[in-house]
Every structure is written in structure tokens, then in C-alpha cells.
Amino acid sequence: MDLCVSLRGLLITVLLFLFHSETMSLPFEKMTSKKQAYRIWDIYQKTFYLRNNQLVAGYLQGPNTNLEEKIDMVSIEPHSVLLGIHDGSLCLACVKSGDTVQLQLEAVNITDLDKDRNESKRFTFIKSENGSTCSFESAACPGWFLCTQADPDRPVSLSNTQTEAIITKFYFQKE
Amino acid sequence: MMTLFWFACFIVLFISSLEADDCVEFEDEIVLVIFEDELDVHHGSSRKFGPPSNISWYGSDGKTAISMDRNSRVHQHREMLWFVPAAIEDSGYYYLVERNSTHCHKQKIKIEILKKHPGRCYDVLSEYEQKLLSGPGGFIVCPHLNIFEDKNNNLPKVQWYKDCKPLLNNTKFNGLKANLYLRNIQKEDEGHYTCLISYGYMGKHYNITRSIHLRIIGREKKKMPVILTPENRTMEVELGSQLLLDCNFTAQKNDLQYWTWNGSFAHKEPNITWSELSVPNLNDMNIVTRVSRLVILKVESRHYLYPFLCWVTNEAGIATTYIALRPPVSDSRMYLIGGFISLALVVTFSMFLYKIFKVEIVLLYRDSCHPYFLKKALDGKVYDAYILYPKYFEEGSSYISDIFVFKILPEVLENQCGYNLFIYGRDDLVGEDAIMVINENIRKSRRLIIVLTGEHSSYNWLGNTSEQQIAMYNALVQDGIKIILIELEKIKNYGNMPESIKYLKQKHGVIQWKGDFMEEVPSAKTKFWRCIRYHMPAQRQQSSFTREPSVLDSVLNSKKK
Structure with a gap:
């Protein structure tokens, strides 16, 4: 009788153990801040492309459309993002020198930047959404927004003023 | 000369080739x-x-x-x-x-x-691709026309065509310079747009066209994301333990989910991992139930400071829920609280018990610690109590108080309990000055016992006798000796009593006599006597001043006469 009871107890323990391991092995997929490619174009339909190693915004005709640069984005905070091109190998950075603020393309891996917060500051942009468009303010240079010129084929840059010739609103759509 | 010419030619060629290279x-x-x-x-x-x-x-x-x-x-x-x-x-x-x-x-x-084909106004090779999101308005742009602007930055009029049909400026389309504004963008607005200007150059007019392939990026109406579990809550977690936080929500494609802690992504914190499980909904393939799991490998004290927030967002809105962690109330703290409560209970209970059994406890204490009082009691006083009682000069009316004062009181307090009393009329010597005797003996007494009789007596016993006045003066003003009021009969109305008695009654209360005046040997163990003993000082010696009952009797008898 005693043996019977202890055997039943053992069986329950084994079953519980098996069930436990079952729940632990559910196919949970590990998540991280993923790099995602986005298409970016300003509200006057200019797309980004590289010319003489400089990021410019303009209109690309038929055979040139494959030159369009897509933006690789990594969220490092709920509203802070890193922006890069060429699969995240060239990153957009705000570089201050004296009174001038420049947008620079730096050859760093976007996923490496995510690891060091201080180092990544100049690469960080605060992304804000307004209806169907987005704006990107540099975290290292507060008040300076990613912008294009009204004239085509001009460099993508940073601006702290709002004029008709400066466009800071972009369509930003996942690929 | 010739050689010089050839040399010059060579130099020119060399320079030009250099220039080109x-x-x-x-x-x-x-x-x-x-x-x-x-x-x-x-x-x-x-x-x-x-x-x-x-x-x-x-x-x-x-x-x-x-x-x-x-x-x-x-x-x-x-x-x-x-x-x-x-x-x-x-x-x-x-x-x-x-x-x-x-x-x-x-x-x-x-x-x-x-090459231009008749009836076709666009060619894929020359087209500019432009995109708009369905929903509110947006621009399409006729590119590279600024060279044709005049000195005042004015363009020749731009004609717009959609799929080769001319567009008229209306509520839907609005041409502004090189831009065409589209209102209320829908999928049907997709198509091939052509813009055309006519430009005069060297006296002739020429056409300039650009063609645009407009794509509309559909944004299907999204439902608000819904977090199924957990609801906002606080949970107790042991420091250093491992913790799983699951956020269960229904989501559509591309809905974004993340966890934050202290304003940052929670998975950026050390020792925290983030994983997700998708369970497709068999009824609606667009909606999946997802479980986002945060694993905190080791709970640290800082994790108690801010809650963990689960966020699910899409174009329709944001859903969020929080889980705040709290250290469990530790056992030692529980014991401490329990200890305090039980201590408070014990104290209250003891005070309650003391209130009820105060008299018994004090008497028991005095009895058991008797030897110590012997030393303490050396205060220069001779008597334990001075007895102040009504003195009746009318025959027969003195019965109760005299029996009590001369018989019962000495029997119990002196013979049984060992107190030493001063009773005027018993302990004074004949011929002594009454006022002197009273004054001295009250000062030599530790307590003043005032015996009150019923008000039915027309005798105002404490009227203005000098004994009473001296006693009161000594008790209340000078020495501050303690007073014990004894009521031999129930006194309903204290109105006739002097103010001092009223004051004493109010302050100390009275002890009501409950006993038999005729009892031969009254017992000191009754409640009345225990109460009197409680108010009396601690006895110095048991039965040290016993008196002969015959003496008492003689006093009584002499009084009766």
C-alpha cells in the first residue's frame, strides 16, 4: 500500500517535471533592437542618393532609381534612433565645429553603435511623428533637424531654421 | 631652323597631351x-x-x-x-x-x-517615381523646371495630365508652380502623371515634359492594439531571484511592441532578455496573439524603483500596461511587527488587570516585601493614621461612629494589621491642651482618616470644631498628608458638608463601610478593609501595638456615660 502511494507521488513529480520542461521549450524568439530598412523621401518627393560620397536629395529618373539610398534605422530608445545607409555601414552624425553644425557620414557599423551610449550620441536622432510624416532632430545638436533643400541635388544637411527653402518633413516607410 | 620648328611642335603637342592627361x-x-x-x-x-x-x-x-x-x-x-x-x-x-x-x-x-510614340505620353525609362501615403493630402512634383524660371522666379504655366488625360484644377488637384497638390489621397490616385510646359527660346516655342509614376502606399485602417494581460499591477519579488514578465497582446502585422524601464528599453539593461512568441489566430489571419517575455535573470534593488512597462503601438494608437516590483515584506519585519503588537496587548491587559486587582496586588506586594519597608518607613512619624470622627455630645446618637472608631477600627488596623492609630479621646492624656495635642499628633501621622456618618443626623459634625479645622489645615495645606474618607452610612446629599469635604470626596472618593457593627472579631480580609489597607501606608510590623480590648471597652463605656 505504502509502495503504491509513493510510486504515485513519484509519477506526479515526473509528469510535473516533463510539463515544466515543455513550457520552457515554447518557441520564444529572442528579440533585440533590430536594424530595419526604411524608404525616406521629403514632402516634395526628393529621394536620397550618394553623389561624390555625399548624401544628396533629388529626383531620380527611370534608370537612376536604383541609386536611391534606403535608411537603416535602429531604435535605441523609444524615440531615439540611429540612422545609416549601405546596410548600416555608413551612419549619419551631427558634428559640431565652432558655430557650425554639419551632417557627416561616418563609416561605423550601426549595430556596434548601439552598445556604447556616449559614443553613439552624435549618431542619435530623436524621431518625432506628425501625421504621415516624420522629423529627425539630432540628439547631440538639439534644435538641429535633418533637412533637404528645396532645390534638387543638394546635400542632405542639418538646419535649425524653418524657411520655405528648407524641408524637414519626411515620409518614412518600412520597406 | 627646322629643328627649332619641330621642337616647338613637340612642345605644343606635349603640353596639350599633358593638359588632357x-x-x-x-x-x-x-x-x-x-x-x-x-x-x-x-x-x-x-x-x-x-x-x-x-x-x-x-x-x-x-x-x-x-x-x-x-x-x-x-x-x-x-x-x-x-x-x-x-x-x-x-x-x-x-x-x-x-x-x-x-x-x-x-x-x-x-x-x-x-523616341516618342503617338498616343503615349510617358515612358518607363523617363519616369520619376514618386510616392504618397493614402489619407491626407500631399504633393507630386514636376522636377527640374527651375532652369526655365524667368528673372522673377516665375515658371511658364504647368499643364498636368493623368494617364495622358488633362487634369483641371479642381477641389481634388491643385497646381502650385511645379507642384501638384492632391487632397484626400486614395489608391485610385495611383497612375502616370505628366507635366508639360511650353518654353520660348530664340523666338520659338518648345515643349518640355516630365512624367511621374505615382504610387500610393496603402495604410489599411488599423485597430487599436489590445493588451490582454497583465493589468497594471504590483508584485512582490525576492531580491536576486529570476523573474519572467509576460505581456500578452493581440496585434496586427507590423504592430510594434517593446518594454521600457526608467524611460529606456528594458532589454538594454544588463541581465534582462527579451523574447517573443506568436500564436496565429485561426479565425482572423491578420490578427495574432503575441506574448512578449522579459526575463530578469537577477532582480536587483534598483528594479524596485521604476515599473516595467509593456507598450504596443501602431498607427491607431498605443496600449500600455505596467508591472511594478516590490520587495516582499521580510519575515524579520513581520516578527518585529508581531512582537510590538503582542507587547502592546500584554501591556494593555496588564494595565487592565492592575486596574481591577490594584488593591490585591499592592497588598500582596507589601506582604511579600515586608522587610524592606521597615527601613523605608523611618520618616519621623509616630502614627500611621489620625482618626477624625464626629463627636456627639447627645446621648445615644453616637453609637455607630463610636463603635467603628473605638472598636472596629483599632481591632482591625491595630491588632490585625499592626498599624498605630491616634484616636482623640483615646490616646490623649487628661489635662492636655486639646489644640496642641491635635496639631502635634496630626503632624506625627502618615494618614488622616475621616469618618463620615449619615446626613440624617442633625449634627453638623464637621461644623467648626477646632479639631477639624486643624486637621484640614494640616492635611490640605501644610503637610499634604493623604486623606482617607470613610462613609459609615450612605450619604446621598453632600450639600451640608463643608467645602473641604466636598473637595476631598471629589478628589479621592470615599470608601463605603460594608460590615457588621456587631461582629465580635471583624476580619481584615474583607473588601472594605483591603481597600483601607491599600490606602494606608505599608505596615512596619505586624501586631506590634496591640491594645487590650478591655481598654477600648472602658473608653466606650466612659463615652456612653
Whole structure:
């Protein structure tokens, strides 16, 4: 009788153990801040492309459309993002020198930047959404927004003023 | 002479070849596509060098300079290459050479001229791709027209076509310079748009067109994300333990989910991992139930400071829920609280018990610690109590108080309990000055026992006798000796009593006599006597001052007479 009871107890323990391991092995997929490619174009339909190693915004005709640069984005905070091109190998950075603020393309891996917060500051942009468009303010240079010129084929840059010739609103759509 | 000529020729050739070789050549990746019979202009990419530089265009061999004659169909004007108009045979490579005093830059540019097909106003090769999101309004733009602006930045009128049909300015489309504004964008707005201007050059008008392929990026109406579990809550977690936080929510494609802690992504924190499980909904394939799991490998004290927030967002809105962690109330703290509560209970209970059994406890204490009082009681006093009682001068009316004062009181307090009492009329010597005796003996007493009798007596016993006045003065003013009031009969009305008695009754209360006056040997163990003993000082010695009952009797008898 005693043996019977202890055997039943053992069986329950084994079953519980098996069930436990079952729940632990559910196919949970590990998540991280993923790099995602986005298409970016300003509200006057200019797309980004590289010319003489400089990021410019303009209109690309038929055979040139494959030159369009897509933006690789990594969220490092709920509203802070890193922006890069060429699969995240060239990153957009705000570089201050004296009174001038420049947008620079730096050859760093976007996923490496995510690891060091201080180092990544100049690469960080605060992304804000307004209806169907987005704006990107540099975290290292507060008040300076990613912008294009009204004239085509001009460099993508940073601006702290709002004029008709400066466009800071972009369509930003996942690929 | 001849040799000199050849040498000069050689030098010129050498310099020209040097000049040509000196130029760094690049091929522009951007191809320009132009329709035949249309006017167009190529302005090259932006200048490489500063303003004091010279720009010239060359044909496909890179050597034949493009004519500067504006009447020529293909010519250079204001640093730009003009096709007035373009012809199929113009297709090919062109070279733009920019030179300054020290540098030279040569750019190879491909230009393609497309044949026009009757009835077709666009060609995929010449189209610009533009995109708008369905929903509110947006612009499509007729590119590269600014060269045709006049001095006042005015463009010739832009004609717009959609799928080769002219668009009229209406509530849907609104042309502003080179831009066409579309309101209330829908999927149907997708299509091939053409913009056209007519431009006058050298006295003739030429058409310039651009074609745009507009794509509308559909944004299906999204439902608000819903977090199923958990609801906002606080949970107790042991420091250093492992913790799983699950956020269960329904989501559509591309809905974004993340966890935050202290304003940052929670998975960025050390020792925290983030994983997700998707469970497809069999009824609606667009909606999945997802479980986002945060694993905190080791709970740290800082994790108690801010809650963990689960966020799910899409275009329709944001859903969020929080889980705050709290250290469990530790066992030691529980014991401490329990200890305090039980201590408080014990104290209250003891005080309650003391209140009820105060008299018994004090008496028991005195009995058990008797030897110590012997030393303490050496205060120079002779008597334990001075007995103040009504003195009746009428025959017979003295019965109760006299029995009590001369018989019962000494029997119990002196004989049984060992107190030493001073009773005027018993302990004073004949011929002594009454006031002197009273005054001295009250001072020698530790307590003043005042015996009160019933009010039925017309005798105002404490009227104005000198004994009473001295006693009161000593008790209340001078020595402050303790007073014990004993009521032999129930006194309902204290109105006739002197103020001092009323005051004492109010302050100390009275002890009601409960006993039999006729009892031969009254017991000190009754409640009344225990109460009196409680108010009396601690006895010094048991039965040290016993008196002969015969003496008492004689006193009583003499009083009766």
C-alpha cells in the first residue's frame, strides 16, 4: 500500500517535471533592437542618393532609381534612433565645429553603435511623428533637424531654421 | 631652323597631351533621359571647384567642343548643355570639363533620347517615381523646371495630365508652380502623371515634359492594439531571484511592441532578455496573439524603483500596461511587527488587570516585601493614621461612629494589621491642651482618616470644631498628608458638608463601610478593609501595638456615660 502511494507521488513529480520542461521549450524568439530598412523621401518627393560620397536629395529618373539610398534605422530608445545607409555601414552624425553644425557620414557599423551610449550620441536622432510624416532632430545638436533643400541635388544637411527653402518633413516607410 | 620648328611642335603637342592627361575623369552614374523633339538642358552636377573656373562641354569623343552658337540645335549656353530640341541621334556620352588654374575635372555623362510614340505620353525609362501615403493630402512634383524660371522666379504655366488625360484644377488637384497638390489621397490616385510646359527660346516655342509614376502606399485602417494581460499591477519579488514578465497582446502585422524601464528599453539593461512568441489566430489571419517575455535573470534593488512597462503601438494608437516590483515584506519585519503588537496587548491587559486587582496586588506586594519597608518607613512619624470622627455630645446618637472608631477600627488596623492609630479621646492624656495635642499628633501621622456618618443626623459634625479645622489645615495645606474618607452610612446629599469635604470626596472618593457593627472579631480580609489597607501606608510590623480590648471597652463605656 505504502509502495503504491509513493510510486504515485513519484509519477506526479515526473509528469510535473516533463510539463515544466515543455513550457520552457515554447518557441520564444529572442528579440533585440533590430536594424530595419526604411524608404525616406521629403514632402516634395526628393529621394536620397550618394553623389561624390555625399548624401544628396533629388529626383531620380527611370534608370537612376536604383541609386536611391534606403535608411537603416535602429531604435535605441523609444524615440531615439540611429540612422545609416549601405546596410548600416555608413551612419549619419551631427558634428559640431565652432558655430557650425554639419551632417557627416561616418563609416561605423550601426549595430556596434548601439552598445556604447556616449559614443553613439552624435549618431542619435530623436524621431518625432506628425501625421504621415516624420522629423529627425539630432540628439547631440538639439534644435538641429535633418533637412533637404528645396532645390534638387543638394546635400542632405542639418538646419535649425524653418524657411520655405528648407524641408524637414519626411515620409518614412518600412520597406 | 627646322629643328627649332619641330621642337616647338613637340612642345605644343606635349603640353596639350599633358593638359588632357592632367584632367581626372569620372563617370556620372546619373543618366539623363529626354524625349525627342523636346527642349531640355543638362547643367551637370554641382561645381567641383570655386567660381574662378571654366566649364566646357565636349562631345562623345571627349575632344570635340560643343558649339557655343545658340542657333545650333545642340549647344552650350551659360555653362549648360542645351538640346533645342533633342533628336534621337543626340543619344550618347558627353563630357563636362571644369578647370581652374591648378585642377581639372572631367565628367562623363550619359544622355538618352527617347523616341516618342503617338498616343503615349510617358515612358518607363523617363519616369520619376514618386510616392504618397493614402489619407491626407500631399504633393507630386514636376522636377527640374527651375532652369526655365524667368528673372522673377516665375515658371511658364504647368499643364498636368493623368494617364495622358488633362487634369483641371479642381477641389481634388491643385497646381502650385511645379507642384501638384492632391487632397484626400486614395489608391485610385495611383497612375502616370505628366507635366508639360511650353518654353520660348530664340523666338520659338518648345515643349518640355516630365512624367511621374505615382504610387500610393496603402495604410489599411488599423485597430487599436489590445493588451490582454497583465493589468497594471504590483508584485512582490525576492531580491536576486529570476523573474519572467509576460505581456500578452493581440496585434496586427507590423504592430510594434517593446518594454521600457526608467524611460529606456528594458532589454538594454544588463541581465534582462527579451523574447517573443506568436500564436496565429485561426479565425482572423491578420490578427495574432503575441506574448512578449522579459526575463530578469537577477532582480536587483534598483528594479524596485521604476515599473516595467509593456507598450504596443501602431498607427491607431498605443496600449500600455505596467508591472511594478516590490520587495516582499521580510519575515524579520513581520516578527518585529508581531512582537510590538503582542507587547502592546500584554501591556494593555496588564494595565487592565492592575486596574481591577490594584488593591490585591499592592497588598500582596507589601506582604511579600515586608522587610524592606521597615527601613523605608523611618520618616519621623509616630502614627500611621489620625482618626477624625464626629463627636456627639447627645446621648445615644453616637453609637455607630463610636463603635467603628473605638472598636472596629483599632481591632482591625491595630491588632490585625499592626498599624498605630491616634484616636482623640483615646490616646490623649487628661489635662492636655486639646489644640496642641491635635496639631502635634496630626503632624506625627502618615494618614488622616475621616469618618463620615449619615446626613440624617442633625449634627453638623464637621461644623467648626477646632479639631477639624486643624486637621484640614494640616492635611490640605501644610503637610499634604493623604486623606482617607470613610462613609459609615450612605450619604446621598453632600450639600451640608463643608467645602473641604466636598473637595476631598471629589478628589479621592470615599470608601463605603460594608460590615457588621456587631461582629465580635471583624476580619481584615474583607473588601472594605483591603481597600483601607491599600490606602494606608505599608505596615512596619505586624501586631506590634496591640491594645487590650478591655481598654477600648472602658473608653466606650466612659463615652456612653
